Amino acid sequence: MSDAQHRRKTRRVRVGSTAIGGDAEIAVQSMCATKTRDIDATVAQTDQLHRAGADIVRIAIDNEKEVEALREIRRQTEANLSVDLQENYRLADKVAGIVDKIRYNPGHLHHIEREKSIAEKVEWLASVARDHGCAIRVGVNCGSVAPDFLERYPDQQLEALVQSAVHHCRLLEDLDFDQFVVSLKDSDPDKVITANRRFAAVAPEVPLHLGVTEAGLPPQGITKTRVAFEKLLAEGIGETLRVSLTLPNERKHEEVEVGHAIIDDVRNGRFISVPDLDGLNIISCPSCSRVENEAFVNLAQDVRTMTEYASQHDITIAVMGCRVNGPGETDDADLGLWCGPSTVVLKRKAERVGAFGYDVVLDKLRDELDALIRQRAA
Numbered sequence: 001m002s003d004a005q006h007r008r009k010t011r012r013v014r015v016g017s018t019a020i021g022g023d024a025e026i027a028v029q030s031m032c033a034t035k036t037r038d039i040d041a042t043v044a045q046t047d048q049l050h051r052a053g054a055d056i057v058r059i060a061i062d063n064e065k066e067v068e069a070l071r072e073i074r075r076q077t078e079a080n081l082s083v084d085l086q087e088n089y090r091l092a093d094k095v096a097g098i099v100d101k102i103r104y105n106p107g108h109l110h111h112i113e114r115e116k117s118i119a120e121k122v123e124w125l126a127s128v129a130r131d132h133g134c135a136i137r138v139g140v141n142c143g144s145v146a147p148d149f150l151e152r153y154p155d156q157q158l159e160a161l162v163q164s165a166v167h168h169c170r171l172l173e174d175l176d177f178d179q180f181v182v183s184l185k186d187s188d189p190d191k192v193i194t195a196n197r198r199f200a201a202v203a204p205e206v207p208l209h210l211g212v213t214e215a216g217l218p219p220q221g222i223t224k225t226r227v228a229f230e231k232l233l234a235e236g237i238g239e240t241l242r243v244s245l246t247l248p249n250e251r252k253h254e255e256v257e258v259g260h261a262i263i264d265d266v267r268n269g270r271f272i273s274v275p276d277l278d279g280l281n282i283i284s285c286p287s288c289s290r291v292e293n294e295a296f297v298n299l300a301q302d303v304r305t306m307t308e309y310a311s312q313h314d315i316t317i318a319v320m321g322c323r324v325n326g327p328g329e330t331d332d333a334d335l336g337l338w339c340g341p342s343t344v345v346l347k348r349k350a351e352r353v354g355a356f357g358y359d360v361v362l363d364k365l366r367d368e369l370d371a372l373i374r375q376r377a378a
């Protein structure tokens with residue numbers, strides 16, 4: 001039986017030579033972790049992901065120089081490309097003619113051009129996408145929900161997330177633009193399941209892009225992802241997906257292989273028993289073009305090895321690859337590390353402990369972990 005036969009029927013969204021939703025097979029995506037301005041490395045990684053079976057490859061851009069690099073990357077690869085506008089939605093008109101899909105985060109639209117309403121910004125994005133035959137992904141994350149929705153739904157982060165996504169769907173549909181998909185992501189698989197179920201119940205016609213952010217290193221990162229994807233896919237929810245794993249660049253294509261394996265297992269009724277996710281929880285980002293020190297991936301692996309002795313404790317440690325999103329994305333973890341070019345910042349929840357060299361930060365983390373275990377025992 002093909003994927004399409006047991007899935008709900010959403011509208012079909014064309015993305016370059018492939019499609020998401022409708023009667024299309026589930027599309028597997030991945031994202032480049034190379035520096036976008038390093039054209040050779042990014043083309044090589046795009047092709048590496050494409051060869052592994054990625055239907056769409058996402059590349060992040062922050063500025064005009066990266067737009068220029070993207071133009072050349074487009075010229076050198078046949079992969080369907082999606083672009084992540086990150087905090088700068090104004091770059092959309094410069095890239096829509098180059099790529100097949102643009103992703104914007106409703107939680108980042110208020111950062112620039114504060115005099116304009118969100119509806120005006122969405123109208124502009126839709127017109128740019130329409131003019132270039134480009135699809136859109138509305139990508140909401142628990143870590144960056146739009147402030148007005150957090151105010152509207154105090155202490156209900158998931159509801160704020162879902163309603164923010166629904167609101168953007170309605171804005172786009174009111175503009176007669178329907179070539180969009182939605183993602184609702186978090187690092188907690190249970191939240192991903194709940195958010196996607198709620199959204200699918202309200203907007204069953206909209207294709208969903210599944211993802212568990214910052215799932216971390218394999219094999220635990222794969223397990224977290226499977227917990228969410230197996231449940232949702234078995235319910236017929238999910239028209240495209242990305243597995244986010246912390247991996248060195250030469251192994252990045254494993255994200256794609258894992259994505260295909262999960263789809264194949266669900267299709268054939270092979271499910272892992274739902275694992276006990278209590279105990280030590282290490283989350284780490286999949287890395288992207290913003291990583292400034294490649295020691296990040298090794299650090300994430302070393303954190304996992306060093307903390308094995310604490311596996312029975314319900315403690316979350318977050319390891320993030322950059323100084324742009326790292327500070328915010330570590331706030332909710334019991335202990336957090338985010339990586340700068342030459343130092344790593346260590347945190348207790350939102351409180352900064354200090355910045356330490358890559359060679360000593362593990363010892364500092366161990367001191368903090370021991371103190372936290374002692375404090376909880378007392």
Ligand code: SF4
Nearest residue numbers: 285287288321322325
């Ligand atoms: S935390 Fe930074 S390096 Fe990691 S994926 Fe997010 S933006 Fe990229």
